[in-house]
Amino acid sequence: MINLHGYGPRLLEGALVTIELSVLSLILAIFLGLLTASAKMSRSWLLHRLGTLYTTIIRGVPDLVLMMLLFFGGQIGINMFTDWLYDQFNVDIFINVNEFVAGVLTIGLIFGAYMGETFRGAFLAVDSGQIEAGRAYGMSQWLVFRRIRFPLMMRHALPGLSNNWMVLLKTTALVSIIGLSDMVRVAAEASKATREPFTFMIIVAIIYLLIASVSEWGFARLQKRYDVGYAESD
Amino acid sequence: METLMNWLDALLANNSIFTLQTLSYYGDGLVTTVQLVFLSLIIGLVLAVPLSIGRGSKRAWIQLPIFFYCYVFRGTPLLVQLYLIYYGVVFVDGIQETWLWVILEKPFVPALIAFTLNTAAYTTEIFRGAIKATPKGEIEAARAYGMSQRLMLRRIVLPSAFRRALPAYGNEVIFMLHASAIASVVTIMDLTGAARFVYARFYAPFDAFLFVAAIYLCLTFAILYFFRYLEKKLLAHLKPVSG
Numbered sequence: 001m002i003n004l005h006g007y008g009p010r011l012l013e014g015a016l017v018t019i020e021l022s023v024l025s026l027i028l029a030i031f032l033g034l035l036t037a038s039a040k041m042s043r044s045w046l047l048h049r050l051g052t053l054y055t056t057i058i059r060g061v062p063d064l065v066l067m068m069l070l071f072f073g074g075q076i077g078i079n080m081f082t083d084w085l086y087d088q089f090n091v092d093i094f095i096n097v098n099e100f101v102a103g104v105l106t107i108g109l110i111f112g113a114y115m116g117e118t119f120r121g122a123f124l125a126v127d128s129g130q131i132e133a134g135r136a137y138g139m140s141q142w143l144v145f146r147r148i149r150f151p152l153m154m155r156h157a158l159p160g161l162s163n164n165w166m167v168l169l170k171t172t173a174l175v176s177i178i179g180l181s182d183m184v185r186v187a188a189e190a191s192k193a194t195r196e197p198f199t200f201m202i203i204v205a206i207i208y209l210l211i212a213s214v215s216e217w218g219f220a221r222l223q224k225r226y227d228v229g230y231a232e233s234d
Numbered sequence: 235m236e237t238l239m240n241w242l243d244a245l246l247a248n249n250s251i252f253t254l255q256t257l258s259y260y261g262d263g264l265v266t267t268v269q270l271v272f273l274s275l276i277i278g279l280v281l282a283v284p285l286s287i288g289r290g291s292k293r294a295w296i297q298l299p300i301f302f303y304c305y306v307f308r309g310t311p312l313l314v315q316l317y318l319i320y321y322g323v324v325f326v327d328g329i330q331e332t333w334l335w336v337i338l339e340k341p342f343v344p345a346l347i348a349f350t351l352n353t354a355a356y357t358t359e360i361f362r363g364a365i366k367a368t369p370k371g372e373i374e375a376a377r378a379y380g381m382s383q384r385l386m387l388r389r390i391v392l393p394s395a396f397r398r399a400l401p402a403y404g405n406e407v408i409f410m411l412h413a414s415a416i417a418s419v420v421t422i423m424d425l426t427g428a429a430r431f432v433y434a435r436f437y438a439p440f441d442a443f444l445f446v447a448a449i450y451l452c453l454t455f456a457i458l459y460f461f462r463y464l465e466k467k468l469l470a471h472l473k474p475v476s477g
Binding site for chain 2: 057059060061062063064065066068069072073076166170171172173174176177184187188191192195196197198201202204205208209212213
């Protein structure tokens with residue numbers, strides 16, 4: 001059996017942190033992505049510009065740089081804000097940036113931009129006749145979105161979504177650099193302490209591959225679900 | 235040169251962070267980043283061509299190992315691969331006595347190996363997709379001319395596959411540029427490493443990281459426009475005929 005030098009439980013905890021972090025950031029990213037896609041498709045010039053600016057900047061800068069900017073800069077920014085509150089209103093609060101929250105916010109923010117592009121393409125691929133049909137039934141804007149545009153859009157968005165999820169999962173490894181105890185950080189610490197990098201890094205690699213394989217299976221099932229009503233030949 | 239230096243000096247006179255000293259860190263970092271990315275992309279490209287041909291082979295003993303290699307390197311974070319090679323290389327038995335240790339001791343070569351293997355895996359998949367998408371007619375035409383398998387590969391399949399792979403490969407180049415930021419984790423002073431140094435020294439995250447983000451943004455746009463130009467030239471025959 002492989003000797004983990006007692007790092008086994010911590011490694012599992014780290015794996016849990018990785019999974020929680022990725023799922024929460026995915027939810028945030030999907031939310032931001034829907035917002036961005038709507039902003040980019042809106043008739044308002046300002047919203048369109050803002051959406052484009054967001055996706056361009058985020059996609060042009062490395063994840064790690066953004067993460068460090070938001071994580072290290074975020075604390076200073078919040079401190080400046082609370083100082084200002086204290087000066088102006090005598091409100092004395094101290095907010096400490098939690099690494100986990102910072103990680104979720106940053107990764108969500110980064111992948112919101114990628115999701116935005118995915119969703120925009122998918123929304124544009126929805127047949128406008130379907131939407132008109134919904135309107136003709138007297139559905140409200142929201143109901144059309146919920147019952148027609150979203151399910152139809154998801155069918156086109158799923159391949160991109162699953163792609164983004166795989167990249168997101170691997171990006172979570174970067175949080176180990178800003179000090180969050182995900183499984184990569186635990187493995188790096190364990191490698192240095194026990195001088196057995198191969199054991200720990202290969203275990204981490206296998207866990208990543210496992211998560212990826214399971215989610216691939218899940219996405220295939222979802223795709224089947226959203227493909228309902230489309231011929232196989234499509 | 236003299237006047238340029240004087241002008242820079244004057245420009246930076248009222249600035250405590252962006253002195254000539256720190257700018258030179260960023261400059262050196264830029265050189266390191268470009269070297270690292272360029273070398274790993276070139277070597278990765280050279281590796282990916284035979285790998286992508288082998289990936290489509292009918293023989294399992296050629297195809298399966300390549301599939302496994304791509305699966306592992308595309309399915310795990312680059313950071314884990316970097317750690318594995320950077321920390322792992324020390325523990326290869328007897329390596330510290332050989333001449334190899336002189337180059338492997340510095341973090342540059344392990345990082346280069348990790349990046350190269352990573353980009354080669356992604357590029358292999360991109361090329362394989364492009365080769366698979368070769369129109370049947372082109373292959374039939376080559377066969378009708380009596381071309382051998384090798385000649386067909388060299389003259390017909392690969393040239394057209396490379397062109398079709400261009401947009402996806404452009405994305406891979408940008409991805410590699412961004413991924414190279416993690417080189418700073420193993421103490422390489424690349425662009426991000428320079429930014430981290432400036433941040434640590436002046437405790438100025440906004441100045442340090444926004445500046446480096448702007449540099450990365452410029453590099454990204456340069457790559458983007460370069461590939462757009464290439465696509466325009468090389469994919470002109472695929473454009474829909476207008477008018």
